[in-house]
Amino acid sequence: MFLTLLPEITLVVLAFVVLTTDLALDRQSRAFLPYLTAAGMLLAVIFTIVFALPGDKPQLIFGGMLRHDWLTFVFRLVFLFGALATVLFSAGWERVARRGEYYVLIITSTLGMMLMGASADLVMLFLAIETTSIPLYILAGFITEDDKSTESGFKYLLFGAMTTAIMLYGFSMLYGFSGSTNLYWIAGALMSGELPFISMMGTVILVMAGFAFKVSMVPFHFWAPDVYEGSPTPIAGFLSTASKAAGFAVIIRVLLTAFPLEAFGGVDWTMMMAIAAALTMSVGNLIALAQTNIKRLLAYSSVAHAGYILMGIAAASELGGLSVVFYIIVYLVTNLAAFGVVAVAERTLGSNDLEAYDGLSRRSPALALVLLISLLSLAGVPPMGGFIAKVLVFAAAVEANMVWLAVVGILNAIVGLYYYLIVLKRVYLFRSEEEDKPVPIPRPSAVALTVCLIAILVFGTIIAPWFDYSGIAAGALF
Amino acid sequence: MQDNWLFIGIAVVIAAMLPMLPIAAARILSPHRPNRLKNETYECGMETVGDTWVQFKVQYYVYALVFLIFDVEMIFLFPWAVAYDNLPLLGVIAGLVFIFLLLDGLAYAWRKGALEWS
Amino acid sequence: MSTDVILFLGLAAVAIGAALGMLFSRNAVYSALFLILNFATVAVFYLLLGAPFIAMAQVTVYAGAIMVLFLFVIMLLGAEELRKRGKLGWQQPLALLLGFVLVAETAYLVFVRGDLVSQIVPAAADYGTPKDIGILLFDNYMLPFQVVAVLLLVAMIGAIVLTKDDRKIERKTSEEKA
Numbered sequence: 001m002f003l004t005l006l007p008e009i010t011l012v013v014l015a016f017v018v019l020t021t022d023l024a025l026d027r028q029s030r031a032f033l034p035y036l037t038a039a040g041m042l043l044a045v046i047f048t049i050v051f052a053l054p055g056d057k058p059q060l061i062f063g064g065m066l067r068h069d070w071l072t073f074v075f076r077l078v079f080l081f082g083a084l085a086t087v088l089f090s091a092g093w094e095r096v097a098r099r100g101e102y103y104v105l106i107i108t109s110t111l112g113m114m115l116m117g118a119s120a121d122l123v124m125l126f127l128a129i130e131t132t133s134i135p136l137y138i139l140a141g142f143i144t145e146d147d148k149s150t151e152s153g154f155k156y157l158l159f160g161a162m163t164t165a166i167m168l169y170g171f172s173m174l175y176g177f178s179g180s181t182n183l184y185w186i187a188g189a190l191m192s193g194e195l196p197f198i199s200m201m202g203t204v205i206l207v208m209a210g211f212a213f214k215v216s217m218v219p220f221h222f223w224a225p226d227v228y229e230g231s232p233t234p235i236a237g238f239l240s241t242a243s244k245a246a247g248f249a250v251i252i253r254v255l256l257t258a259f260p261l262e263a264f265g266g267v268d269w270t271m272m273m274a275i276a277a278a279l280t281m282s283v284g285n286l287i288a289l290a291q292t293n294i295k296r297l298l299a300y301s302s303v304a305h306a307g308y309i310l311m312g313i314a315a316a317s318e319l320g321g322l323s324v325v326f327y328i329i330v331y332l333v334t335n336l337a338a339f340g341v342v343a344v345a346e347r348t349l350g351s352n353d354l355e356a357y358d359g360l361s362r363r364s365p366a367l368a369l370v371l372l373i374s375l376l377s378l379a380g381v382p383p384m385g386g387f388i389a390k391v392l393v394f395a396a397a398v399e400a401n402m403v404w405l406a407v408v409g410i411l412n413a414i415v416g417l418y419y420y421l422i423v424l425k426r427v428y429l430f431r432s433e434e435e436d437k438p439v440p441i442p443r444p445s446a447v448a449l450t451v452c453l454i455a456i457l458v459f460g461t462i463i464a465p466w467f468d469y470s471g472i473a474a475g476a477l478f
Numbered sequence: 479m480q481d482n483w484l485f486i487g488i489a490v491v492i493a494a495m496l497p498m499l500p501i502a503a504a505r506i507l508s509p510h511r512p513n514r515l516k517n518e519t520y521e522c523g524m525e526t527v528g529d530t531w532v533q534f535k536v537q538y539y540v541y542a543l544v545f546l547i548f549d550v551e552m553i554f555l556f557p558w559a560v561a562y563d564n565l566p567l568l569g570v571i572a573g574l575v576f577i578f579l580l581l582d583g584l585a586y587a588w589r590k591g592a593l594e595w596s
Numbered sequence: 597m598s599t600d601v602i603l604f605l606g607l608a609a610v611a612i613g614a615a616l617g618m619l620f621s622r623n624a625v626y627s628a629l630f631l632i633l634n635f636a637t638v639a640v641f642y643l644l645l646g647a648p649f650i651a652m653a654q655v656t657v658y659a660g661a662i663m664v665l666f667l668f669v670i671m672l673l674g675a676e677e678l679r680k681r682g683k684l685g686w687q688q689p690l691a692l693l694l695g696f697v698l699v700a701e702t703a704y705l706v707f708v709r710g711d712l713v714s715q716i717v718p719a720a721a722d723y724g725t726p727k728d729i730g731i732l733l734f735d736n737y738m739l740p741f742q743v744v745a746v747l748l749l750v751a752m753i754g755a756i757v758l759t760k761d762d763r764k765i766e767r768k769t770s771e772e773k774a
Contacts, residue, residue, distance in 0.1 A: 558734065
């Protein structure tokens with residue numbers, strides 16, 4: 001039983017070691033802390049693959065607190081990968097590179113995400129969400145001498161606390177209806193058919209408020225651009241990828257297990273999710289058109305991508321689940337690469353305005369290439385991974401008789417392509433006066449960017465294995 | 479069970495009465511002829527200078543935060559201590575891990591100077 | 597009327613009075629003190645419901661530590677008395693309306709649909725004692741318990757990172773090394 005939890009235990013030990021090392025050393029000798037953190041996370045990845053492989057049958061462990069299945073497994077790797085890349089990007093970001101507590105907070109947040117992906121109990125789920133969010137609130141406001149960062153942390157905290165309170169209210173109702181906090185028990189109680197439709201739907205809405213905040217679903221998306229803009233850039237990347245993936249991991253598990261469609265009879269949450277998906281991608285893409293700051297642009301783009309992923313959830317089918325998992329994996333590497341480029345460029349350019357990116361391809365061809373590949377993948381251009389991911393979510397929507405949703409999705413993809421190309425036009429075609437000044441890439445960032453780049457291309461060209469793995473992971477829900 | 483609490487309730491009422499009665503009695507029975515000298519602060523320090531609603535230092539706030547965290551820790555450790563005899567070895571170890579993690583937090587607060595009055 | 601009902605009615609009056617006092621007091625410090633009284637009364641309600649552990653947590657954490665924090669923040673910001681009414685335009689009638697709806701709803705539940713409540717069986721006398729909670733905490737809920745430890749560690753780090761001046765910390769550490 002403890003072996004299945006070994007990756008999480010590794011992270012707790014790692015957090016302890018990093019914090020203690022930070023206390024024992026002075027500022028100069030702390031430069032190796034990011035590498036220590038990265039090594040520990042790599043160890044957790046190895047432990048996940050070697051010791052914590054789920055068996056054929058999913059099992060409930062620790063008194064029903066966690067569910068150990070393929071979905072848990074895949075999401076564990078997703079979160080660990082996101083955290084690893086974030087740590088490597090941070091190593092080249094001078095303001096945080098030598099702060100031990102910064103890495104401790106990333107580690108604990110990752111731990112919370114891994115528990116979120118596995119939670120099968122409301123108590124555990126709530127604690128996991130808090131363990132994820134509270135370090136992220138602190139990380140967003142980590143640079144206390146920068147007012148923007150402080151504002152970002154504060155906004156994130158206020159918004160998060162409000163939605164968490166609403167979600168907790170929903171949890172308490174679920175407990176009241178079913179007399180249990182276990183998701184599988186709750187499903188049974190709701191299936192008994194004694195509950196009026198309005199109570200169930202009301203509870204879905206309350207519970208979804210908290211999850212919607214984590215994935216920045218409309219109308220809970222207002223925080224995203226402000227928080228991304230102010231927080232340290234590697235953390236903005238972490239928020240838009242791993243944290244969002246954790247939110248989706250919880251949404252698919254809770255909606256599909258605790259609120260089975262059979263319990264509703266006719267009208268159920270799929271319609272609500274479909275409308276939310278359409279709104280989320282449209283709002284995200286349309287506002288992104290008007291942005292002049294690359295971090296805000298990527299923030300609205302990540303809102304739009306949450307909308308695409310919600311399409312797969314609205315489908316509520318096996319193909320839908322598969323498309324969600326596949327999309328999250330591809331989106332993770334793609335968006336990490338995009339934010340990684342911004343973090344690297346910010347060091348030299350000193351600004352996140354789109355104008356600063358003029359002529360980047362002449363100042364650093366490699367950086368411009370990574371930005372090209374990642375933005376094209378976000379736009380869904382073949383042969384990048386983003387193309388396959390988009391095709392899958394559209395297919396899931398069509399299969400679930402939501403052709404209108406797929407049409408909205410395709411229109412949105414076109415809008416998205418437009419603003420991604422605007423950025424690329426600046427990078428490749430515009431000239432600037434500072435073209436002779438190169439943009440150096442710190443080595444850890446280069447490693448992370450290379451891995452992300454290869455992953456984007458591999459996901460887009462060699463599709464079959466990833467398709468199968470996503471299918472197995474999503475299969476754990478049905 | 480409830481009866482025990484009833485006694486505590488009665489004790490609370492009596493405890494509240496003990497100081498209140500003499501004060502009330504003094505107010506009712508004593509002659510009331512105040513003058514400036516009588517109204518001055520005595521035995522409890524000096525006459526205050528300026529406004530008594532002063533602004534506190536930020537340092538108090540950090541202390542209160544650290545105190546709050548250890549207060550919550552205490553709440554969690556209390557049941558552990560009470561149920562100690564009935565716990566399996568694993569439970570005892572779990573409690574120790576809990577304490578060690580928070581000791582690390584204390585060490586952090588100490589090392590970063592949060593407990594110092596600067 | 598049994599002692600429980602008398603006790604409940606008396607305490608309810610105190611709780612409501614304290615809540616109103618908190619709302620209408622013009623001085624933030626008095627408001628905070630009224631809130632402490634309110635918390636303490638609620639703690640006694642928990643006792644009446646047979647949950648002594650929750651009552652203890654309510655007193656030590658809420659009425660104790662959190663209110664100390666509140667008072668420090670009030671004093672930190674300067675505890676000036678409110679001079680005139682704040683600018684609450686459309687919020688005030690809306691709040692009154694919502695409050696009225698809540699009262700009407702509760703009254704409906706208690707007086708018209710009172711049968712819904714009567715089915716609740718009171719918990720056993722020794723239910724929810726610290727010992728029971730301890731055994732449960734280290735059996736079924738061991739993992740959440742450990743997660744709480746991590747969460748508290750994070751809270752500690754956050755409290756210090758966000759309140760302490762970074763440069764001051766660094767100077768202090770480097771001074772010690774020198």
